[in-house]
Amino acid sequence: MKKDFLLLSHYSREEILSLLALASELKAQKREGKPHRLLEGKTLGMIFEKSSTRTRVSFEVGMYDLGGSALFLSGADLQLGRGEPIEDTARVLSRYLDGIMIRTFAQEKVERLAQYATIPVINGLTDFAHPCQVVADLLTIQEHKGGLEGKTLCYVGDGNNMANSLIVGGIKVGMKVRTACPAAYRPDPGIMAWAQAAGDYLCTEDVLEAAAGADVLYTDVWASMGQEAEAEARMRIFAGYQINSAVMRAAAPDAMVLHCLPAHRGEEITAEVLEAHEGEIFDEAENRLHAQKAIMVHLMRF
16 A cells, blocks of 8 residues: 655654654765665656745755656646646656655645555645655754653744644654744644644744743744735734744743744844754754655655
8 A cells, every 4th residue: 555745644653753763864874975775766756836945956866865866847847737637647647656746735636646646645845734844843853952752842923834734743743832823823723623632732822922941943934935915914913923032032041943944034033043043944954855865765665
Protein backbone atom coordinates (compact mmCIF):
# COMPACT_ATOMS: atom_id res chain seq x y z
CA MET A 1 0.00 0.00 0.00
CA LYS A 2 1.45 3.38 -1.00
CA LYS A 3 2.12 6.10 1.59
CA ASP A 4 1.54 9.84 1.26
CA PHE A 5 2.64 12.88 3.27
CA LEU A 6 -0.37 15.20 3.29
CA LEU A 7 -0.96 16.22 6.91
CA LEU A 8 0.95 15.65 10.15
CA SER A 9 -2.32 14.52 11.70
CA HIS A 10 -1.98 11.36 9.57
CA TYR A 11 1.32 10.51 11.30
CA SER A 12 1.86 9.16 14.82
CA ARG A 13 4.32 10.56 17.34
CA GLU A 14 6.61 7.60 16.66
CA GLU A 15 6.50 8.13 12.89
CA ILE A 16 7.33 11.84 13.24
CA LEU A 17 10.23 11.09 15.59
CA SER A 18 11.45 8.44 13.13
CA LEU A 19 11.44 11.04 10.33
CA LEU A 20 13.45 13.40 12.55
CA ALA A 21 16.00 10.68 13.33
CA LEU A 22 16.38 9.88 9.63
CA ALA A 23 16.71 13.59 8.78
CA SER A 24 19.48 13.95 11.38
CA GLU A 25 21.28 10.93 9.94
CA LEU A 26 21.03 12.22 6.37
CA LYS A 27 22.20 15.67 7.47
CA ALA A 28 25.26 14.17 9.15
CA GLN A 29 26.07 12.13 6.05
CA LYS A 30 25.84 15.22 3.82
CA ARG A 31 28.03 17.24 6.20
CA GLU A 32 30.61 14.44 6.18
CA GLY A 33 30.50 14.09 2.40
CA LYS A 34 29.22 10.52 2.60
CA PRO A 35 27.08 9.39 -0.35
CA HIS A 36 23.50 8.45 0.54
CA ARG A 37 21.98 7.62 -2.83
CA LEU A 38 18.92 5.90 -1.37
CA LEU A 39 16.62 6.87 -4.26
CA GLU A 40 18.93 5.92 -7.13
CA GLY A 41 17.06 6.21 -10.44
CA LYS A 42 13.86 7.58 -8.90
CA THR A 43 12.09 10.67 -10.27
CA LEU A 44 10.03 13.23 -8.37
CA GLY A 45 7.56 15.47 -10.18
CA MET A 46 7.16 18.88 -8.51
CA ILE A 47 3.92 20.72 -9.26
CA PHE A 48 4.08 24.42 -8.37
CA GLU A 49 0.92 26.51 -8.44
CA LYS A 50 2.50 28.82 -5.83
CA SER A 51 5.97 30.28 -6.26
CA SER A 52 8.79 29.18 -3.97
CA THR A 53 12.45 29.52 -3.10
CA ARG A 54 13.10 27.03 -0.31
CA THR A 55 10.62 24.36 -1.43
CA ARG A 56 11.85 24.11 -5.01
CA VAL A 57 15.57 24.27 -4.28
CA SER A 58 15.45 21.90 -1.30
CA PHE A 59 13.43 19.25 -3.12
CA GLU A 60 15.60 19.46 -6.27
CA VAL A 61 18.87 19.30 -4.36
CA GLY A 62 17.45 16.64 -2.06
CA MET A 63 16.60 14.33 -4.96
CA TYR A 64 20.03 14.93 -6.49
CA ASP A 65 21.73 14.03 -3.19
CA LEU A 66 19.61 10.88 -2.95
CA GLY A 67 20.62 9.76 -6.44
CA GLY A 68 17.35 10.63 -8.15
CA SER A 69 16.09 13.49 -10.26
CA ALA A 70 13.40 16.15 -9.87
CA LEU A 71 11.19 17.59 -12.59
CA PHE A 72 9.77 21.13 -12.17
CA LEU A 73 6.16 21.37 -13.35
CA SER A 74 4.58 24.82 -13.12
CA GLY A 75 0.81 25.16 -13.17
CA ALA A 76 1.11 27.14 -16.41
CA ASP A 77 3.07 24.34 -18.11
CA LEU A 78 0.72 21.50 -17.25
CA GLN A 79 -2.62 20.69 -18.84
CA LEU A 80 -3.85 21.01 -15.25
CA GLY A 81 -3.57 24.77 -15.80
CA ARG A 82 -5.87 24.47 -18.84
CA GLY A 83 -8.63 22.56 -17.11
CA GLU A 84 -7.50 18.92 -17.06
CA PRO A 85 -9.07 17.28 -14.00
CA ILE A 86 -6.66 16.57 -11.12
CA GLU A 87 -7.83 12.94 -11.26
CA ASP A 88 -6.50 12.55 -14.81
CA THR A 89 -3.25 14.38 -14.04
CA ALA A 90 -2.73 12.02 -11.10
CA ARG A 91 -3.22 8.94 -13.25
CA VAL A 92 -0.92 10.16 -16.02
CA LEU A 93 1.91 11.29 -13.74
CA SER A 94 1.70 7.97 -11.87
CA ARG A 95 2.74 6.23 -15.11
CA TYR A 96 5.89 8.37 -15.45
CA LEU A 97 7.11 9.23 -11.97
CA ASP A 98 7.97 7.64 -8.62
CA GLY A 99 6.55 10.45 -6.50
CA ILE A 100 4.77 13.82 -6.71
CA MET A 101 5.25 16.94 -4.62
CA ILE A 102 2.58 19.62 -5.02
CA ARG A 103 2.56 23.22 -3.75
CA THR A 104 -0.89 24.70 -4.28
CA PHE A 105 -3.81 26.56 -2.71
CA ALA A 106 -6.60 24.14 -1.75
CA GLN A 107 -5.93 21.18 0.54
CA GLU A 108 -8.75 19.39 -1.24
CA LYS A 109 -6.70 19.39 -4.47
CA VAL A 110 -3.80 17.63 -2.73
CA GLU A 111 -6.18 15.09 -1.20
CA ARG A 112 -7.75 14.32 -4.60
CA LEU A 113 -4.33 14.06 -6.25
CA ALA A 114 -3.30 11.51 -3.62
CA GLN A 115 -6.59 9.63 -3.96
CA TYR A 116 -6.10 9.02 -7.68
CA ALA A 117 -2.30 8.73 -7.81
CA THR A 118 -0.75 5.30 -7.42
CA ILE A 119 2.56 6.83 -6.31
CA PRO A 120 3.34 8.80 -3.11
CA VAL A 121 2.15 12.41 -2.92
CA ILE A 122 3.83 15.06 -0.73
CA ASN A 123 2.09 18.23 0.39
CA GLY A 124 4.65 20.96 -0.30
CA LEU A 125 2.19 23.59 1.03
CA THR A 126 -1.49 24.42 0.87
CA ASP A 127 -3.54 27.23 2.38
CA PHE A 128 -4.44 24.78 5.16
CA ALA A 129 -1.16 23.07 6.03
CA HIS A 130 2.61 23.12 5.61
CA PRO A 131 3.77 19.79 7.04
CA CYS A 132 7.22 19.70 5.37
CA GLN A 133 8.14 23.00 7.01
CA VAL A 134 7.15 21.73 10.45
CA VAL A 135 9.33 18.62 10.19
CA ALA A 136 12.23 21.02 9.50
CA ASP A 137 11.12 23.21 12.42
CA LEU A 138 11.01 20.30 14.85
CA LEU A 139 14.43 19.13 13.67
CA THR A 140 15.82 22.63 14.34
CA ILE A 141 14.28 22.83 17.82
CA GLN A 142 15.62 19.38 18.64
CA GLU A 143 19.12 20.41 17.54
CA HIS A 144 19.15 23.68 19.50
CA LYS A 145 17.23 22.55 22.59
CA GLY A 146 18.40 18.97 22.89
CA GLY A 147 14.85 17.61 22.74
CA LEU A 148 11.19 18.37 22.18
CA GLU A 149 9.22 16.81 25.04
CA GLY A 150 7.92 19.41 27.48
CA LYS A 151 9.28 22.42 25.60
CA THR A 152 6.93 25.37 25.06
CA LEU A 153 6.37 26.61 21.50
CA CYS A 154 4.71 30.00 21.02
CA TYR A 155 3.42 31.06 17.61
CA VAL A 156 2.55 34.74 17.10
CA GLY A 157 0.48 36.09 14.19
CA ASP A 158 -1.99 34.79 11.64
CA GLY A 159 -3.62 31.45 12.43
CA ASN A 160 -2.70 30.20 8.97
CA ASN A 161 -1.31 27.00 7.45
CA MET A 162 1.87 27.37 9.52
CA ALA A 163 -0.08 27.71 12.76
CA ASN A 164 -2.27 24.70 11.90
CA SER A 165 0.70 22.44 11.20
CA LEU A 166 2.81 23.70 14.11
CA ILE A 167 -0.01 22.97 16.54
CA VAL A 168 -0.36 19.40 15.29
CA GLY A 169 3.37 18.73 15.06
CA GLY A 170 4.14 20.30 18.42
CA ILE A 171 1.40 18.46 20.31
CA LYS A 172 2.25 15.15 18.62
CA VAL A 173 5.86 15.27 19.89
CA GLY A 174 4.91 16.33 23.42
CA MET A 175 5.46 20.08 23.27
CA LYS A 176 3.26 22.69 24.93
CA VAL A 177 1.85 24.94 22.21
CA ARG A 178 0.63 28.52 22.54
CA THR A 179 -0.81 30.66 19.73
CA ALA A 180 -1.38 34.42 19.91
CA CYS A 181 -3.75 35.52 17.15
CA PRO A 182 -6.47 38.16 16.63
CA ALA A 183 -9.89 36.70 17.41
CA ALA A 184 -10.96 36.60 13.75
CA TYR A 185 -7.68 35.02 12.61
CA ARG A 186 -7.37 31.99 14.85
CA PRO A 187 -6.16 28.60 13.61
CA ASP A 188 -8.58 25.99 12.31
CA PRO A 189 -11.26 25.29 14.97
CA GLY A 190 -11.02 21.53 14.49
CA ILE A 191 -7.27 21.58 15.01
CA MET A 192 -7.59 23.73 18.14
CA ALA A 193 -10.24 21.41 19.59
CA TRP A 194 -8.06 18.38 18.88
CA ALA A 195 -5.01 20.06 20.46
CA GLN A 196 -6.88 20.97 23.64
CA ALA A 197 -8.05 17.36 23.99
CA ALA A 198 -4.74 15.76 23.02
CA GLY A 199 -2.18 17.93 24.81
CA ASP A 200 -1.27 21.26 26.42
CA TYR A 201 -2.61 23.98 24.12
CA LEU A 202 -3.69 27.60 24.57
CA CYS A 203 -4.93 30.18 22.06
CA THR A 204 -5.09 33.80 23.20
CA GLU A 205 -5.21 37.32 21.79
CA ASP A 206 -2.55 38.37 24.33
CA VAL A 207 0.93 38.01 22.83
CA LEU A 208 2.75 38.37 26.16
CA GLU A 209 0.53 35.75 27.78
CA ALA A 210 1.31 33.28 24.99
CA ALA A 211 5.04 34.09 25.05
CA ALA A 212 5.45 33.79 28.83
CA GLY A 213 8.30 31.35 29.51
CA ALA A 214 8.33 30.06 25.94
CA ASP A 215 11.36 28.08 24.78
CA VAL A 216 10.62 28.76 21.10
CA LEU A 217 9.04 31.83 19.50
CA TYR A 218 7.75 31.46 15.95
CA THR A 219 6.11 33.82 13.46
CA ASP A 220 5.14 34.10 9.81
CA VAL A 221 4.18 36.91 7.43
CA TRP A 222 0.88 38.70 8.09
CA ALA A 223 -0.31 38.35 4.47
CA SER A 224 0.47 35.07 2.74
CA MET A 225 0.47 34.32 -0.99
CA GLY A 226 -2.99 34.92 -2.38
CA GLN A 227 -3.82 37.50 0.32
CA GLU A 228 -2.10 40.47 -1.30
CA ALA A 229 -5.39 42.39 -1.61
CA GLU A 230 -5.80 42.15 2.16
CA ALA A 231 -2.25 43.30 2.97
CA GLU A 232 -3.13 46.86 4.00
CA ALA A 233 -5.98 45.78 6.27
CA ARG A 234 -3.85 43.03 7.76
CA MET A 235 -1.10 45.52 8.58
CA ARG A 236 -3.55 47.29 10.90
CA ILE A 237 -5.07 44.14 12.38
CA PHE A 238 -1.75 42.45 13.15
CA ALA A 239 0.15 45.56 14.26
CA GLY A 240 0.42 44.26 17.84
CA TYR A 241 1.40 40.72 16.80
CA GLN A 242 5.12 41.15 16.34
CA ILE A 243 8.11 39.33 17.83
CA ASN A 244 10.13 42.19 19.33
CA SER A 245 12.24 42.93 22.38
CA ALA A 246 9.20 43.05 24.70
CA VAL A 247 8.08 39.60 23.56
CA MET A 248 11.62 38.27 23.93
CA ARG A 249 11.69 39.50 27.55
CA ALA A 250 8.48 37.60 28.28
CA ALA A 251 9.90 34.34 26.89
CA ALA A 252 12.50 32.12 28.55
CA PRO A 253 15.94 33.77 28.81
CA ASP A 254 17.41 31.31 26.30
CA ALA A 255 14.41 31.31 23.94
CA MET A 256 15.11 30.62 20.30
CA VAL A 257 13.30 32.30 17.39
CA LEU A 258 12.12 30.65 14.19
CA HIS A 259 10.56 32.03 11.01
CA CYS A 260 9.59 29.95 7.95
CA LEU A 261 10.69 32.81 5.63
CA PRO A 262 10.49 35.00 3.69
CA ALA A 263 10.50 37.54 6.54
CA HIS A 264 9.20 41.09 6.45
CA ARG A 265 11.47 42.91 8.89
CA GLY A 266 9.60 45.55 10.84
CA GLU A 267 6.27 43.76 10.45
CA GLU A 268 5.89 40.32 12.05
CA ILE A 269 9.44 40.46 13.45
CA THR A 270 11.86 43.28 14.13
CA ALA A 271 15.17 43.38 12.27
CA GLU A 272 16.94 43.39 15.65
CA VAL A 273 15.36 40.13 16.79
CA LEU A 274 15.78 38.42 13.43
CA GLU A 275 19.47 39.27 13.19
CA ALA A 276 20.08 38.23 16.81
CA HIS A 277 18.59 34.81 15.98
CA GLU A 278 19.64 34.46 12.35
CA GLY A 279 21.65 31.33 13.18
CA GLU A 280 18.53 29.47 14.29
CA ILE A 281 16.37 30.83 11.46
CA PHE A 282 18.82 29.88 8.73
CA ASP A 283 19.50 26.48 10.33
CA GLU A 284 15.74 26.07 10.03
CA ALA A 285 15.86 27.02 6.34
CA GLU A 286 18.70 24.54 5.72
CA ASN A 287 16.80 21.83 7.54
CA ARG A 288 14.07 21.93 4.89
CA LEU A 289 16.57 20.02 2.75
CA HIS A 290 17.30 17.33 5.31
CA ALA A 291 13.69 16.96 6.51
CA GLN A 292 12.36 16.59 2.98
CA LYS A 293 15.03 14.07 2.09
CA ALA A 294 13.84 12.00 5.04
CA ILE A 295 10.22 12.30 3.88
CA MET A 296 11.13 11.24 0.33
CA VAL A 297 13.16 8.26 1.53
CA HIS A 298 10.32 7.25 3.86
CA LEU A 299 7.80 7.34 0.98
CA MET A 300 9.79 6.37 -2.09
CA ARG A 301 12.61 4.04 -1.11
CA PHE A 302 10.79 0.80 -1.91
